[in-house]
Amino acid sequence: MEAQRLESGRQTKKGRGMINKIVGSMREAVSDLHDGASIMISGFGEAGVPAELIDAVVEHGASGLTIISNNAGSGEAGIAALIREGRVRKVICSFPKMAASHHFDARYRSGELELELVPQGNLAVRIQAAGSGLGAVFTPTGYGTLLAEGKETREIEGRHYVLELPIHADFALVKARAADRWGNLVYRKAARNFGPIMAMAARQTIVQASEIVPLGALDPETIVTPGIFVNRIVCTSPALTADAA
Amino acid sequence: MEAQRLESGRQTKKGRGMINKIVGSMREAVSDLHDGASIMISGFGEAGVPAELIDAVVEHGASGLTIISNNAGSGEAGIAALIREGRVRKVICSFPKMAASHHFDARYRSGELELELVPQGNLAVRIQAAGSGLGAVFTPTGYGTLLAEGKETREIEGRHYVLELPIHADFALVKARAADRWGNLVYRKAARNFGPIMAMAARQTIVQASEIVPLGALDPETIVTPGIFVNRIVCTSPALTADAA
Amino acid sequence: MYRMDRTAMARRVAKDIPEGAYVNLGIGLPTTVANFLPTGKDTFLHSENGILGMGPAPAEEDIDWELINAGKQPVTLLTGGCFFHHGDSFAMMRGGHIDICVLGAFQVSVTGDLANWHTGAHDAIPAVGGAMDLAIGAKKVFVMMDLLTKTGESKLVSKCTYPLTGLGCVSRVYTDVGVFEVGKDGARVLEMVEGLTLAELSYITGLKLALA
């Protein structure tokens, strides 16, 4: 059918449009946070934590936040700072107890901070369920334990499962190694961790990238997070932004 | 704690072991197929179809097979040949109707071939559920349609979902662009399609790679299928195997 | 009555796709919408078989059968595009990441039910592909179809008689004689071709239609 033929060469192969998700500052990147927002934060230990974006959240001042992350902060910076400043209402995480998690510990023990403790793989799969539009999943992890108490269970093909619901978020803060103006991302080593799946699960994904590269500089075969999952990018070395974007 | 310290440099950085998943021929790669086996086959249209491995399955002679693939064969080769030869008992796919799917059409109409028609995204997510150990998932796709008839449904947060079970398989046949001896894989363009998720869902994953490369030649950041999901690899250009492995 | 040809319809749909949108164009007529997206603007075409940033058809000599669209036609990749597996591709749809999807249809109901995968014929070989995932996954589903069948029946109906693809999923219907909004509150006419009246449109569809 003639009408159904794709025309050749009508668009040039170079994306000549102007879509540019790069913003100029950390402050601008988090400007539309709001009180009561839920925020996913990538990272495992220190690897992959978007430290500068979290600093900007502290500065922004939004409070009553729900933080979804593997850990609940350590020392004085990052999530620990948000908790210390009393901005966090609830933490959803797998491992809040760290060597220097004193700010979490204090607020948790005083009852000011709600904790939803989730096995790490259930945290991952619930985030994935949100990103991929599933209503719920039956996971074997946690069956028969305290962390499945009160949850629906089911035996399927001789194995026991717990029904777990997706975890959505208003925002995801993600650290990447490099990004282009369409929001395509690559990561570095074990700093990848929760970044790609959180980027898929939040309504707004905000990325801090160590480097901004020109469109086309990332190999299409090796992009880990396609730009469709990214809303805003800010470079941690602003000098590198000007060169490339 | 002294005892809990990881020792440095005890293993050399070069993997000096002998694990080698490469086999010498297509015939050897499929030698342990059995009658009644379920086999996932990658590919969308012609892209990513492991044609040579399917030829080897035809030659092997196993019958009573369940084929899990996006399509159900076209023309005279590949899945169409398996169906023509009467080897296939059941097809699980999303799109069996093709311009030249006459072998499928004939066996289906005669009642010799069972068809489980699955929306493409449910096919993907059921394969993913199998690969990632989930017992079942609630998916919105197909709700209220013929393809959800008789299936459990549930309303979650105001949206309707259908409960779908994982699709496991005895074997997956996958086409990759390049592989190393540990089974790490990369793909080419839209030939990637079902390969990575099928490799995760089968008990035995058999790969035909256009090229075998030495261990370390694939960038650890850009490996798409980690070797843990791969059991056997055969090169479609055997000359390239000898060089690299 | 003046009727838009397929080119005019594709052009009309393209007008409603804003820059920056992530778009999936269904097999057949919807695919041609790509030909009318403005040049010099970034629109992101998604293909279910694992492509984002799909470009136009290649020159004959550049055809690569591992770079095809959902209709199995050769395509190209724009600079900045990328590849991913079927799991991620359908997560983009099911997860609500695609802004607009354009589909053909046998029937659309005034409440937005879609029938586009099966005629219901007893002896037909059923095939669904990604139709159901697209129908329920995209933020907005645009349908593109002639308003009437070859035998003159309206394809915009009060209730679909063909097997459904998805319930209440269609936002807009672009036809050869007008554009309709459908949904919980029923169908409303957004545009009509010149010379057509609301009364005539109501008559040929057999529906109680109002202007939006």
Place this chain on the structure above:
Amino acid sequence: MYRMDRTAMARRVAKDIPEGAYVNLGIGLPTTVANFLPTGKDTFLHSENGILGMGPAPAEEDIDWELINAGKQPVTLLTGGCFFHHGDSFAMMRGGHIDICVLGAFQVSVTGDLANWHTGAHDAIPAVGGAMDLAIGAKKVFVMMDLLTKTGESKLVSKCTYPLTGLGCVSRVYTDVGVFEVGKDGARVLEMVEGLTLAELSYITGLKLALA
């Protein structure tokens, strides 16, 4: 009674990890098993934070804090290793792709129940990490622990009193005085340190034990 030290225990566990196995070593004592895997053989170490093919600790000058293990210690990547995200990493565990996982424990029951994440203390801050995923996901779960607590109670028990990590998930228990098989049919002794008798072992554990 002779007791193996931690080095001997790690060496003993390492002996039961065959070449080619995909292995996850838990935080703490199990991590040290890596030091006793034979050189010149390919064993694939998985780390929950997205690493397969994990190598030994780096020299001081090569430490990279974006290349750490589950215990947040700096590690290296073997040639042929790779990185992936948390979704894929836990799919490897939950999906049964890891052959062996080695974990510490507070208690293991004779039927293979595992308690290793929480002492149940009222004021403790609970933290679970990947413990529950590892417990139920790996094909074989090896536990590595001293048989007795500091106060002399057996950690191999008929029924765990600490909160559970997983039900019936442990295959073997490697202790300082012997190796046990646990499971549906109860606990059986595979090995004992020299000089220990089955009667003594039964006495100190308070369990009815048999040789395998």
